[in-house]
Amino acid sequence: MASVGLLKWSVSGACRSAAKCLVGNRSRLAELGLGPAMNAAIMQQKQQQVRFFASGDLLKTVLYDFHVGKGAKMVPFAGYAMPIQYKDSIMDSTTYCRDKGSIFDVSHMLGITLTGKDAIAFIESLIVSDIAALEDGTGCLSILMNEQGGAIDDTVITKVDSEKVYFVVNAGNRENDLKHIGAHLAEWKSSGKDVTMTTHEDRALLAVQGPEAANTLQKLVDIDLSTMYFSHFTVAPIKGIESFITRTGYTGEDGFEISIPNEGAHEIIEALLASGPLKLAGLGARDSLRLEAGLCLYGNDLEMHISPIEAGLTWTISKSRREACDFVGGDVIKKQLADGVGIRRIGLICKGAPARTHSKILNMEGEEIGEITSGGFSPCLKKNIAMGYVKKGYQKSGTELKVEVRKRVSDAVVTKMPFVPAKYHRPT
8 A cells, every 4th residue: 555655665765766656667557548648747747746755854744743752653745744653553553443433633635715706616617516506514525627637636625605615635736736726716816706715734634533533523512413414514613723624534434524723733632532532543544444445545546647437436527517517627528428438447356465556457368457556455354455447348346357466466356345335424
């Protein structure tokens, strides 16, 4: 898994590994049918990512000293020094989150708010979802699109109200996302549109996940969390500190992402630990959990040359928008909706050694038909699982395939995702 691999990295090692991975390996996905223009876009993104990894000192979240004091192993990730694990092993931390619950510091990610009477129309011009149709205080997963129909980022977009939108972008995509959104925002504002962007650099972000997440957080808030369902959003005080609370996460478990002012981060994380059985968890467990949940890791399973349809995320494209496709890259998506696509993301259960990123996927005749984008051992299932892309025709659940890992070929079978059933809090 991408995050687990970070455990062995020094800062200089991370730069070398990133450069080799991002530039030294020609993407086999490109060989499966992507055009020259898209290949050029891939190389541009990879060059930008190498510069990003190779930049100077690592940034620190406001909770850096807290993590070190708790015995965390800190590693470079997306330009930040982040905890990959604490005293528990990554396997134990993964299963504990599913059995009880965990707290993750994800303050390296960036919260963004758009305000103004044209805020919703503006964000809809860049993504595939119908935000206007959402009820106030609810959100949905969507894809920030580029002109080639590929994904710049994936993010949960929340309609706070008719003139306010809130979302969080991935840390490694921050620079590109802000540049892309900013360029389109400048065009809108120059034409007299009413929309303003605020980046929440002054706020920390905690992910509270697992069966005990709601019970623990409920002790610290006055609102009734039982009626706050998956993807719902509210602004409420936690121990008197104004917080943005979204019922969402990246683990497949019930839970919350909590945005809080930096100055309140220590008080709130300590209060959460004191109010229930939750433990601290790092990026290693988070990566295992999201893979078991069948969720994409941007940069591995979702990239600027992969469309939502190829990624198996057609459901993020609101039905009300599929006719017009009036968003960036919409002409490509409209054609793909009509004609289909040549590759598809799949889940695999594998025998043999765990399949890692860039491992070849073969059909039963030994022909290369795709590649692994994420893979590893599932602590909860006690099996090797993976995600990857294959040529059209091989994506059906139950299809028997082969995976080549370090020149050894092992059996694999296409499996429906999520590998571990989701436990989101929904109305009954």
